[in-house]
Amino acid sequence: MRDGKWVATEKAENITTDRMIKLMVGRDLTSRFPPKTNKTSDIILEVKNLSGMYPPTIKNVSFELKKGEILGIAGLVGSRRSELLETIFGIARKKSGEIFLNSERKDNKNPRQAIKNGFALITEERRATGIFEKLSVELNAVIANIKKYSTFGVLSERKIKGATRWVIDSMRVKTPSERVQIKTLSGGNQQKVIIGRWLLTEPEILLLDEPTRGIDVGAKYEIYQLIIDLAKKNKGVIVVSSEMPELLGICDRILVMSNGRVAGIRDVENITQEEIVELSAKYL
Numbered sequence: 001m002r003d004g005k006w007v008a009t010e011k012a013e014n015i016t017t018d019r020m021i022k023l024m025v026g027r028d029l030t031s032r033f034p035p036k037t038n039k040t041s042d043i044i045l046e047v048k049n050l051s052g053m054y055p056p057t058i059k060n061v062s063f064e065l066k067k068g069e070i071l072g073i074a075g076l077v078g079s080r081r082s083e084l085l086e087t088i089f090g091i092a093r094k095k096s097g098e099i100f101l102n103s104e105r106k107d108n109k110n111p112r113q114a115i116k117n118g119f120a121l122i123t124e125e126r127r128a129t130g131i132f133e134k135l136s137v138e139l140n141a142v143i144a145n146i147k148k149y150s151t152f153g154v155l156s157e158r159k160i161k162g163a164t165r166w167v168i169d170s171m172r173v174k175t176p177s178e179r180v181q182i183k184t185l186s187g188g189n190q191q192k193v194i195i196g197r198w199l200l201t202e203p204e205i206l207l208l209d210e211p212t213r214g215i216d217v218g219a220k221y222e223i224y225q226l227i228i229d230l231a232k233k234n235k236g237v238i239v240v241s242s243e244m245p246e247l248l249g250i251c252d253r254i255l256v257m258s259n260g261r262v263a264g265i266r267d268v269e270n271i272t273q274e275e276i277v278e279l280s281a282k283y284l
Contacts, residue, residue, distance in 0.1 A: 002026060025218030032217070033249035034224050038231035040066040040252060043103075045205055045236050050087060050097030052260075057083050057092065059260045065205070067234040070227060072241060072251035072268075076280045079257040081240045082124055085207045089121040090114040101204060115144065120198035124209040124240070126187065130194050133183035137175050140182045140193050141167040145200045167196030172222060188219025195226055206230060209240045224250050244273045258283040 001007060007023050045065040052058050058080050065071050073081045086092040088099060090108035099106050101118060108114035111121070123129040132140055141164045142149060149159040164178045171192040175185055182190055191211065198206065208227070212220045227250060231237050241247050247254050248268050256263045256279035263282040266275070 021217050024216060032221070032245070034221065034228055036228060036250070036252075038068050038070065038228055038252075040069040041234065042067055044069075044101065044234075046098075046100040046103075047088065048098045048100070050084075050099070051095045052080075052083060052087050053093040053095040056080065057260060058087055058257075061097070061260075061262055063255055063262065063265060065236040065238065067236060068231050069253070070231050070237045070239060070251045072239050072247035072254040073257060074241070074244065074247055074254050074276050074280065075257035075263075077242075078259070079280060080260040081257050082209050083260070084257065085121060085209055085238065085240060088114075089119055089207060091121070115201055115203075118202075118204035119207065120144075120201055120203035120205070121207040122191075122194055122198060122209060122211055124213065126190060126194065126214070131182050131190055134181060136179050137168070137173070137182050137185065137193055138164045138178040141178075141197050142200065144197050148200075163200055167193060167200065170199075171196040171226065186216075186219070188215040188223070191215060191219070191223060192226070195223070199230070203235065205236045205238070207238050210242065211239060212241070212243075212246065220246075244276055247276075248273070256280055256282075 002024060043064050044067045048062050050058060050061045061084060073084065075081050083092055087094050088108065090110045090113060099108065106117045108117060108119060127133060132143065138160060142160050149156050149163065167173065168175065168178065173189050173192045173196070175189060182193060185193070211227070212223055215223065227237055227239065239247070239251060251268055253265060253267050254271055254276065255265045256276055258280050261283050263279040
């Protein structure tokens with residue numbers, strides 16, 4: 001099926017992955033992942049001995065992130081990957097540890113402060129905690145930065161329309177209008193609106209929790225390209241994913257979590273899927 005229409009029916013033993021992808025997206029995808037054209041430079045983020053307040057949570061997590069780098073977070077279910085992002089962003093309360101952005105200490109006590117400090121988080125559950133499904137594409141696009149579009153408490157329709165158009169154009173969102181409810185869009189287009197929403201806040205650090213979950217293979221490629229393009233702007237990107245090929249395909253390094261602790265950090269050139277699984281079980 002593609003766009004609500006029957007495309008083809010073939011026997012399982014006669015179809016290849018490439019053939020299935022072509023039928024699904026309507027074109028050839030010669031590679032599942034875009035070319036990695038981002039370059040890393042100076043350290044932008046330092047996390048030192050970060051622990052959460054309420055168990056089960058993260059314990060003494062430390063790592064560095066460079067400008068232009070995409071850092072993947074791997075681990076088994078229950079390894080506290082999401083809790084790591086939530087603690088950095090201020091959703092989960094920290095017990096101890098320090099966060100430095102461009103060598104300046106940041107105390108993200110809550111999401112509002114984290115946004116002000118230059119952090120953005122795209123959550124794992126898009127429908128539950130990502131989109132406001134009964135609101136329009138327009139309001140979903142600007143809601144994280146709504147104060148920027150008001151003067152003396154009055155919203156500027158011109159500014160909101162301009163910001164929404166930027167999201168639709170730059171994120172390549174397919175929508176009949178900015179006024180339609182976001183729930184009418186495909187999962188991939190909903191996710192692109194959410195990414196655009198957070199880019200409007202001009203973050204230095206973008207935290208993505210399972211950014212391509214429930215998205216078709218064609219839309220995944222476009223989101224991978226958006227992530228790489230963001231890294232090319234000297235931002236720091238952290239991606240949590242359960243798909244090891246995805247992490248190996250778009251990331252520069254992979255941090256493996258095990259039971260709330262860092263089990264290892266490796267360059268993608270120096271780690272295999274088997275080693276990721278081994279590290280994931282290190283502290284069980």
